[in-house]
Amino acid sequence: MQKSYKTEINPTQEQIRKINKTIGTCRFIYNFYIAHNKELYNKGEKFMTAKSFSVWLNNEFLLNSPEYLWIKDVSSKSVKKSMENAYTAFTRFFKKQSRFPRFKKKNKSDVKMYFVKNNPKDCFCERHRINIPTLGWVRLKEKGYIPTTKQGYVIKSGIVSCKAGRYYVSVLIEIPDQNEPQLNNFGLGIDLGLKDFAIISNGITKKNINKTAKIRKLEKQLKREQRCLSRKYEDLKKRNNKIKNKMKGEATRQNIRKQVLKVQKLHHKIDNIRTDHINKCVNEIVKTKPSYITIEDLNVKGMMKNKHLSKAVASQKFYEFRTKLEAKCKELGIELRIVDRWYPSSKLCHECGCIKRDLKLSDREYICECGYHADRDYNASLNLRDATSYKIA
Numbered sequence: 599m600q601k602s603y604k605t606e607i608n609p610t611q612e613q614i615r616k617i618n619k620t621i622g623t624c625r626f627i628y629n630f631y632i633a634h635n636k637e638l639y640n641k642g643e644k645f646m647t648a649k650s651f652s653v654w655l656n657n658e659f660l661l662n663s664p665e666y667l668w669i670k671d672v673s674s675k676s677v678k679k680s681m682e683n684a685y686t687a688f689t690r691f692f693k694k695q696s697r698f699p700r701f702k703k704k705n706k707s708d709v710k711m712y713f714v715k716n717n718p719k720d721c722f723c724e725r726h727r728i729n730i731p732t733l734g735w736v737r738l739k740e741k742g743y744i745p746t747t748k749q750g751y752v753i754k755s756g757i758v759s760c761k762a763g764r765y766y767v768s769v770l771i772e773i774p775d776q777n778e779p780q781l782n783n784f785g786l787g788i789d790l791g792l793k794d795f796a797i798i799s800n801g802i803t804k805k806n807i808n809k810t811a812k813i814r815k816l817e818k819q820l821k822r823e824q825r826c827l828s829r830k831y832e833d834l835k836k837r838n839n840k841i842k843n844k845m846k847g848e849a850t851r852q853n854i855r856k857q858v859l860k861v862q863k864l865h866h867k868i869d870n871i872r873t874d875h876i877n878k879c880v881n882e883i884v885k886t887k888p889s890y891i892t893i894e895d896l897n898v899k900g901m902m903k904n905k906h907l908s909k910a911v912a913s914q915k916f917y918e919f920r921t922k923l924e925a926k927c928k929e930l931g932i933e934l935r936i937v938d939r940w941y942p943s944s945k946l947c948h949e950c951g952c953i954k955r956d957l958k959l960s961d962r963e964y965i966c967e968c969g970y971h972a973d974r975d976y977n978a979s980l981n982l983r984d985a986t987s988y989k990i991a
């Protein structure tokens with residue numbers, strides 16, 4: 599995105615002389631271009647574009663009329679720009695968008711000195727001064743109005759103009775694209791669980807992929823193939839004990855290799871579905887652009903020690919979810935809040951704040967004495983969302 603800034607400058611006498619000379623030359627060239635094209639037209643010759651006029655001026659006119667060489671004394675970029683401006687005036691006329699271009703009159707015209715960034719030192723802007731090609735450092739009247747180069751802003755081009763004895767600079771600045779999208783004015787709490795994968799405080803529940811028919815079918819298939827594989831191993835062991843069955847043993851080994859591959863492929867397939875699910879969940883959650891997301895600090899290691907939980911936890915990829923969520927949040931500027939795992943998100947009543955100490959894992963509904971009742975995990979997600987004590991990931 600480009601933005602333009604205009605501010606008054608405080609040029610030295612020498613700089614004023616140069617600016618006036620440049621503007622005067624540009625006006626001369628502008629008028630010359632119009633006059634020359636008028637002449638061409640009267641002679642029935644072809645109209646000259648800014649580019650062909652420039653070539654003619656340098657390669658023909660100035661060679662034959664050295665008395666005009668002062669044209670070369672000023673910024674060539676600025677001179678070129680005035681030809682382009684005059685050309686634009688003609689094209690507008692040709693398109694019937696405006697009348698025939700008029701000559702610019704001295705002191706009454708809007709001719710300006712154009713400059714452009716050609717090398718890294720050009721257009722360098724500090725709080726109190728700006729480096730303009732052919733003029734050098736020019737003092738700025740209002741300090742710090744134009745974003746400085748040190749702040750990372752790049753000036754691509756600009757113009758110096760004069761009005762009523764005052765001088766101004768107007769610059770075009772490349773404003774870096776804001777990658778961070780606007781975030782919404784709400785937060786999300788996410789309760790991760792074994793029954794459902796995630797219960798989100800906005801009312802959305804993400805299913806536990808392992809409870810879907812697809813994964814169940816594949817798991818069954820995997821078990822079958824694994825049993826088949828171990829039978830084949832048993833078979834081979836027995837054969838190895840009998841020397842005369844050596845040849846058959848080789849065939850069995852071949853079979854085993856095939857079976858191992860079958861099992862591996864199934865493992866892969868299931869794993870891919872699970873990872874895919876995690877990615878989808880993360881993307882769908884951050885897509886709502888909350889300003890923050892709160893999750894519980896999962897004690898994955900502790901859960902893994904629990905025989906009954908370990909398989910369920912591993913297969914849900916909680917850790918992978920957390921890592922991916924963290925990365926996405928960082929990318930989008932969403933604050934990821936981690937609540938201590940001792941925070942009683944499930945036991946707290948979201949309505950009145952009292953703690954229900956006797957809440958059992960089997961209690962799916964949270965019912966409070968205050969009259970509040972809600973799905974247990976949804977209640978937890980609300981408490982996470984509104985948690986005030988947390989660390990930022």
Ligand SMILES: [Zn+2]
Nearest residue numbers: 947950966968
């Ligand atoms: Zn309550």
